[in-house]
Amino acid sequence: MGIYVNENENTFLLTNDEISYLFRIMENGQLEQLYYGKQINYTGHFQRFVERSYRSVSVGEFTGDLVTSLESIKQEYPSFGGGDFREAAFEVELENGSHVMEFKYAGYEIRAGKHKIPDLPATFVNDPGDASTLQIKMKDDLTQTELLLNYTIFEKYPVIARAASIHNDGGQTLMLKRMMSASCDLPDCDYEFVHLSGAWGRERHLYRTPLRPGIQAVGSTRGSSSHIHNPFLLLARKTTTEHTGEAYSMSLVYSGNFLGQVEVDPYRISRIMMGIHPSKFNWVLPPGGAFHTPEAILVYSDQGFHKMSQAYHRLYNHHLIRGKYAGRERPIVINNWEGTYFDFNEEKILTMAEQASKLGVELFVLDDGWFGKRNTDTTSLGDWFVNEEKLPNGLGHLSKKINALGMKFGLWFEPEMTNGDSHIMREHPEWVVGTPHRQRKQGRHQYVLDFSQPEVVDYVFSLMDQILSSANIEYIKWDMNRCISEAYSCGLSAKAQGEFFHRYILGVYKLYDKLIQKYPDILFESCASGGGRFDPGMLYYAPQTWTSDDSDGIERLKIQYGTSYVYPISSMGSHVSSIPNHQVGRMTPLDTRANVAYFGTFGYELDPCALEQQEIEQIRKQIAYCKKHRRLMATGDFYRLLSPFEGNETAWMVVDEKKEKAVVGWYQVLSEPNEAYKRVKLTGLEEAAIYYIEELDSAYSGSELMYMGITLTPKINEVMDFNILDKRDFSSKLFTLVKIDR
Numbered sequence: 001m002g003i004y005v006n007e008n009e010n011t012f013l014l015t016n017d018e019i020s021y022l023f024r025i026m027e028n029g030q031l032e033q034l035y036y037g038k039q040i041n042y043t044g045h046f047q048r049f050v051e052r053s054y055r056s057v058s059v060g061e062f063t064g065d066l067v068t069s070l071e072s073i074k075q076e077y078p079s080f081g082g083g084d085f086r087e088a089a090f091e092v093e094l095e096n097g098s099h100v101m102e103f104k105y106a107g108y109e110i111r112a113g114k115h116k117i118p119d120l121p122a123t124f125v126n127d128p129g130d131a132s133t134l135q136i137k138m139k140d141d142l143t144q145t146e147l148l149l150n151y152t153i154f155e156k157y158p159v160i161a162r163a164a165s166i167h168n169d170g171g172q173t174l175m176l177k178r179m180m181s182a183s184c185d186l187p188d189c190d191y192e193f194v195h196l197s198g199a200w201g202r203e204r205h206l207y208r209t210p211l212r213p214g215i216q217a218v219g220s221t222r223g224s225s226s227h228i229h230n231p232f233l234l235l236a237r238k239t240t241t242e243h244t245g246e247a248y249s250m251s252l253v254y255s256g257n258f259l260g261q262v263e264v265d266p267y268r269i270s271r272i273m274m275g276i277h278p279s280k281f282n283w284v285l286p287p288g289g290a291f292h293t294p295e296a297i298l299v300y301s302d303q304g305f306h307k308m309s310q311a312y313h314r315l316y317n318h319h320l321i322r323g324k325y326a327g328r329e330r331p332i333v334i335n336n337w338e339g340t341y342f343d344f345n346e347e348k349i350l351t352m353a354e355q356a357s358k359l360g361v362e363l364f365v366l367d368d369g370w371f372g373k374r375n376t377d378t379t380s381l382g383d384w385f386v387n388e389e390k391l392p393n394g395l396g397h398l399s400k401k402i403n404a405l406g407m408k409f410g411l412w413f414e415p416e417m418t419n420g421d422s423h424i425m426r427e428h429p430e431w432v433v434g435t436p437h438r439q440r441k442q443g444r445h446q447y448v449l450d451f452s453q454p455e456v457v458d459y460v461f462s463l464m465d466q467i468l469s470s471a472n473i474e475y476i477k478w479d480m481n482r483c484i485s486e487a488y489s490c491g492l493s494a495k496a497q498g499e500f501f502h503r504y505i506l507g508v509y510k511l512y513d514k515l516i517q518k519y520p521d522i523l524f525e526s527c528a529s530g531g532g533r534f535d536p537g538m539l540y541y542a543p544q545t546w547t548s549d550d551s552d553g554i555e556r557l558k559i560q561y562g563t564s565y566v567y568p569i570s571s572m573g574s575h576v577s578s579i580p581n582h583q584v585g586r587m588t589p590l591d592t593r594a595n596v597a598y599f600g601t602f603g604y605e606l607d608p609c610a611l612e613q614q615e616i617e618q619i620r621k622q623i624a625y626c627k628k629h630r631r632l633m634a635t636g637d638f639y640r641l642l643s644p645f646e647g648n649e650t651a652w653m654v655v656d657e658k659k660e661k662a663v664v665g666w667y668q669v670l671s672e673p674n675e676a677y678k679r680v681k682l683t684g685l686e687e688a689a690i691y692y693i694e695e696l697d698s699a700y701s702g703s704e705l706m707y708m709g710i711t712l713t714p715k716i717n718e719v720m721d722f723n724i725l726d727k728r729d730f731s732s733k734l735f736t737l738v739k740i741d742r
Contacts, residue, residue, distance in 0.1 A: 001155045003110050003134045004042075011046050012108070012134060014151055015039060018158035019300045021151070022046075023076050027068070028061050029104025031076035031136070031149075033185045037246070038302045051187075059083035072267050074185035077138075077149055077164065079103060080178070086271055087215065087263050089183040090166070091278075092285075093175040094143065103138035103147045110134055114152040114161065119506050121253055121540030122295040123152075123161055123319045130155055130319070144170030154319070157311045158300050165292040168285045176283040180259075180275030181252060181296035189213075189264040191235035191248075196562050200227045201550040201583055203531035204562035206645050211235065211270065217261035219277050223448070223484030223501055224528055225255050225535040232566050233260040234308070235272060242640060243304040243683070250274040251312065251566055253320070254294035255537035256505035257281070280487065282498025294537070305565065310637060313568040317635075320536060321543045321571070324521050329630040330544065330570070330601045331408060331523070332360065332623055333475070337367035338551075338577055339607030342375050345390045350401055355608040357405040359616065360623035363475055363603075364402050365410035370395070372422070378445040382418035382425070384463040395471035403472060410475025410523075411467070415460050415511060417446045417481065424449070431456045433504075435488040443482030444529075451507030452500050453491035461514050468519055476515075478542065480528040505537075512541035525573055525601075534563065544571050544601045551577035551605055552584050553593040554730050557644040557667055560599065561652070569654070570634045574600030576622070578607070590615060592732040594622040595665050598633065599652060602626045629663055629736070632656050639683050648672070655684040659702075662691070662737040666712065671729050679709035686739070694736040710735060 001016040010025035011034070022035040024046050034049045035042075051074075058069035061083065070084035080088035081100040092101050112128035115135070125131050131154045138147040145168050152161040162182035168174055191211045195218045196204040209216070218229035225231050234249035250272060252258050257277040264270050274296050283291050297315065301308035317327060334356045336349060353364045371387055372380025386394050399409040418424045424431060425447070433448040434440035440447055450456050467473070489500045512524070524542035526533060530549030538545055545567075548559045553576075560572055574597040579587050597603070604619070611619065632654055641651035641664075653664040666680050685691065685702035692699045693710070700710075712733070 001132065001153065003132050003153065005108065005110070006044060009044060009046050011044075012136070013042050014132075014134060014153040014160060015042075016153060016155060016158075019153075019160070021153070021160055025105045026073075030070075031105070033074040033076050036184060036186070036248070037300060072265075072269075074187065074269055075183070077147075077183055078271075086265055087261065087273070088178065089180040089273055089275075090147075090164075090176075091178040092145070092166075093177055095172045095174075099177070101140045101143070101145065103140050103145075105136070106139040106146075107137040108134060109137070115150055115163075117163055117292050117295060119509065120292060120294055121320075121509060121537045122163070123253065123297065123315060124322075125319065143168075143172065143174065145174065154315065157315050158307070159311055159315055160298045161295050162298060163293050163295045165290060166285065167290045168287055171287055173287065174285040176285050176291055178278035178281065179283075179291065179293055180273045181293040182250065182275070182298060183271060183273035184248075184298065186235070186248065186270040186272065189268045189270045190237065191270060192238055192240075193262060194234045194236050195260075196230040196232055196565060198227060200529060200532070201548060202555065203227050203534065203548050203559055204230055205558055206562045206565065206643075208236070210238075211262060211264055213264045213266070215261055215263045217259060219257070219259040219261075221257050221277055221279050223256060223487065223504060224480065224533045225258060225537075226483070227530070227532040229260075230566070231258045231260060231274070231535050233262070233272070233274070235262060235270065236305070241304050242306050245302075245304050247301045247305060247308045248272065249299045249308055251297045251299070251536055252294055253297065253536040253540065254505070255508065255533050255535050257501050276502060280498060280501060283502070284496050284499065297536070306639060309565055309640075312566050313638060316536060316539060317568050317570065321539050323516065323543065325523050325543045327635060329634040331362040331475075332626060333363045333365055333410070333575070333601070333603030334361045334608065335365040335367055335477070335575065335603065335605050336607070337412075338582055338605045339610070342369040344369065346393060346398060349398065352607060352609055353402050353405055353407065356604075357407050359608060359619050360627070361407060361604065361608075363408040363410055365412065365475060365477060366398070367412040367477065368414075368479075370411070379419050379421040381414055381446055382422040382449070384413070384467055386467075395467065395473070399471040399473060408474040409472060410477065411473050412477045412479060413464060414479040414481060415464060416449055416451060416508065418449055419446050430490040431459075433484060433488065434486045436490075438486065441485050443485070446482055448482065448484050450489050450491060450504070451511070452489045452503035454507070454510075457507045457511050457514075461511055464515065465518065468515075468522075474521065475523045475525070477525050477527055477546070480533060482529070483532075509537070509541065516541060527573075531559070531563075534567065539567070539571055544573050546573040547600065550583040551575055552581040552586050553588045553596040554586060554667075554669055555584060556596050557650045557669075560596070561640060561644055561650065564638055564640060564652075569599050569638050570601065572600035573603075575603040575605040576619075577605040578610070586730070588730045589728070589732075590618055592667065592730050595732040595734050596667065598626060598629070598663070598734075599638075599654065599665060600633075602630065602633075632661055632663060636662075637684060641680060641683065642666075644669075649678075651680045653682060653684070659684065659686045659689065660739040664710070664735040664737070665732065666735070667732040669730065671727050671731065678712040680712060681709035682706050685737075689739050690742060691737040692740045694738070695734065699740060705737075
């Protein structure tokens with residue numbers, strides 16, 4: 001692994017056993033992309049890879065040179081207005097109204113490890129040998145502005161992390177209009193555009209469409225990464241499958257407005273870029289000022305989607321998620337929300353907790369309704385004071401009672417919001433997002449607090465700090481239930497209003513950081529009306545995210561399958577909820593609900609006091625199974641086997657690092673009459689090893705399981721036993737594998 005500089009030919013090579021990334025300094029001082037893909041042994045002589053030809057309508061870079069034009073050159077970080085008419089990676093407006101900047105190469109630096117980005121989440125190294133970083137310095141002489149491009153290559157992964165920063169060392173004030181985290185030009189366009197999109201209750205569904213001339217994009221201008229599009233995209237060859245073919249992808253470590261796009265130009269070059277969405281973004285850059293972009297993670301795979309996903313999973317598990325719970329199994333949770341909604345008191349909560357403890361639950365979470373006068377969702381957000389009518393003895397007393405039952409205690413907050421009926425709205429209306437002299441529109445009966453103002457962040461921290469210091473609270477569910485409209489901050493000048501969205505999310509990160517520094521042992525689970533802010537930026541602060549408000553096991557097949565393209569299953573909040581399901585009304589069997597939820601952070605979303613005896617016994621067994629195998633779920637390699645987007649069945653599995661243990665989940669949405677014979681082929685095992693499958697009481701070789709598969713149809717001597725056939729909709733099976741000697 002390493003970063004190699006050939007100063008004779010002005011080339012830079014980042015390479016490891018998986019990938020290589022090669023670019024050079026052009027004759028005009030700008031950077032040209034030469035290669036990105038599978039690892040190569042570069043022998044020099046970059047001229048062999050430079051592509052130039054005469055284009056009659058192009059703008060020439062040099063007087064008298066009709067060949068060199070930025071419009072048809074693959075570039076590293078293209079600028080606006082210099083003859084390249086494709087979408088630029090950055091754009092700056094000068095005081096005279098010009099938008100043209102000419103950044104030219106001014107030096108480089110190589111260091112072990114990687115840079116920390118001020119005020120932003122980013123991947124990190126545990127040891128300097130984990131990664132190497134190349135920093136390229138570019139300079140615009142006219143304005144004395146410096147552009148720094150950072151490239152980090154990790155030793156063990158097919159990953160390059162990119163970020164940029166701009167520094168105004170001149171005397172005029174600049175307006176930053178657009179600044180992407182990364183841009184990369186690929187030499188052809190024979191790809192399909194793959195992304196994760198959806199809506200509330202059906203987040204991160206998988207979409208795959210042919211790449212075409214022009215621009216294809218995903219993004220958000222909602223103030224959050226959103227339910228609609230995830231800050232991730234990939235280009236895959238048309239023949240790419242789960243385990244074969246090429247895939248180029250980008251994932252943005254950011255939780256606010258973003259843009260990810262691919263532009264195919266007339267010469268079939270594919271320009272892929274990702275960063276903060278330029279819409280409504282204008283950043284004032286005074287003399288001495290600087291701006292840092294979020295980090296973009298680039299992953300290349302020559303072995304299909306699985307290898308790409310594994311790279312993201314391992315990188316995020318080991319180099320993004322921090323703190324006490326990084327790489328560790330999580331406690332089994334029960335949340336009272338769907339069991340009580342707002343209708344509870346201390347007695348009811350303690351009764352539920354006592355029953356939950358008998359089931360083997362380890363963490364009881366008190367959801368919305370414990371504060372202010374919160375009996376409906378129309379009041380009291382921001383009033384982070386205990387509702388003494390419901391909890392007359394306070395949270396300290398309640399947490400002690402729950403701790404005495406052998407469980408941890410957790411609490412729900414929605415720190416970024418307030419209601420019209422709240423002390424914040426009455427005392428500090430200027431702390432609420434909204435344009436002056438216009439109606440502040442409500443979303444879910446609530447308004448957004450202006451986290452771009454530091455005093456708002458500090459005040460909310462003081463309220464939460466008082467609550468957290470009053471009781472033994474070991475888990476926080478951090479919710480965020482509406483997007484930002486009427487985006488305006490009373491704390492920013494007119495010229496700085498274009499900074500609002502970014503400053504808002506920086507304020508969210510700041511509050512997380514303050515809380516984590518004071519309470520490092522609290523397990524945070526982020527939530528945004530379910531999965532509306534499931535992104536790498538959140539994982540830096542909260543090691544798990546509530547994957548979706550839709551907790552139905554069948555709906556979760558697509559949600560969790562799509563999410564797994566980027567995010568490890570240890571980051572997916574997944575609970576068993578009551579039936580009929582509160583989101584879709586489906587009567588999914590209890591075993592199937594659990595068989596889906598095992599592949600995530602397992603828990604329950606129901607009233608344990610309303611269970612029938614048969615359900616109680618079943619849940620006890622589920623919890624025992626989870627405790628036995630959750631270490632595997634938290635640290636093992638996840639494999640997708642059958643896609644819910646392609647048929648009636650879904651299958652996936654987790655295998656431990658030593659390939660000694662595995663758990664397989666198989667799911668069928670609708671039952672079929674007179675159905676064909678079925679098998680599910682496994683992967684990730686040792687071919688020569690022998691594995692005992694607990695549920696089948698049989699031993700198989702790894703090669704049998706991977707190439708012949710597990711037979712799902714009944715055995716010959718069972719065909720007349722119609723109970724064994726288990727013919728029903730929404731059915732599932734688990735298979736637990738253990739490697740044995742013979």
